[in-house]
Amino acid sequence: MGRNDLIRRLPVYATGEHDCPYLDGETACTWFVDPDASLSPGLYSNLIRQGYRRSGRYIYRPGCDACHACQSLRIPVHRFRSRRRHRRCLKANAGATVEPLPSTYREEHYQLYCDYLQARHPGSEMSDPAIGDYLEFLRADWCETLFYEFRDEADTLLGVAATDLVADGLSAVYTFYRPDLPERSLGTLAILWQINEARRLELDYVYLGYWIKGCDQMRYKADFRPHEVFNGGRWLTVA
Incomplete structure (x- = not known):
């Protein structure tokens, strides 16, 4: 079968x-x-x-x-071409390092996750997650998940990208990062790094989840071109 x-x-x-x-x-x-x-x-x-x-x-x-309106979006990493804003992001983070880690509990990661949610969803039930909820949201026992850990030149934690390894690419599950450093564009940095990592691993795609045209929260995904969207039957290229 x-x-x-x-x-x-x-x-x-x-x-x-x-x-x-x-x-x-x-x-x-x-x-x-x-x-x-x-x-x-x-x-x-x-x-x-x-x-x-x-x-x-x-x-x-x-x-x-x-x-x-909701369409899955993925980046064909071997055809991706960086734009000026992407190059600015890489320059601003030239001294950052990234280490792939097993998806296990680390207090430093959890505290950053809480800080991120409190900044993004203040006053909501999401802003005060329990440790168990944190891990259950990011992991599943039937797939391989890595925590890509981003640190600055002084070894300070900048962000974590929880990412699944799938047969033809990397699937970005959730990325959280320091909310007080907008000048670093850490969310963009995480995607650019995953694109380069997928290339290094000789994989074809980075999957970014759902995208809605006209939704400000998701606009950043369409900035990575070319990309492909799934129309329910096949993947269509958007140049």
Whole structure:
């Protein structure tokens, strides 16, 4: 049985309609693969190629009937060409170092994660995560996840990119970084580094999750060109 046949056999459940968190006035629905289904790195890789995304052990994709604004976006790393803003970012972080680490608990990482969420989502329930929630969000036991750790010249922690290794690329799960250093563009730095790392590993893509045209929160993803978006049946190149 091929992997596509296995995907079709996976139990998938739909949520009820709820307010869209990205588009005002729209409702949303999400399809989830049964979290108790038997998964493997190969099957997970194929789901990523089919436009799915991971959050903890939950694999999902948009299932809205009336709206198809959410599209998976990936960067073909061997065709990517940096823009002026990317080169400025690399110059601003010329002394930074990156180390791949196992996805285990480190107090320093957790404290940075909390600082990042408090800056991005002040006053929300997300801004005070428990240690268990932190690890459950970033990892799953059926895939290989690395924590790429970014440090400055003085060995101060700048950020962490939780990244899955899939068959044809790197899938960026979540990146958190110091919120008090906007001049470093650390989110952009993490993506640029993952592009170079995928090239080094002779992989084809960096998967950045979902993108919505016109959504300010996601605009940065489309700055990496060329990129490809998944239209539900195939990947289309956007130059």
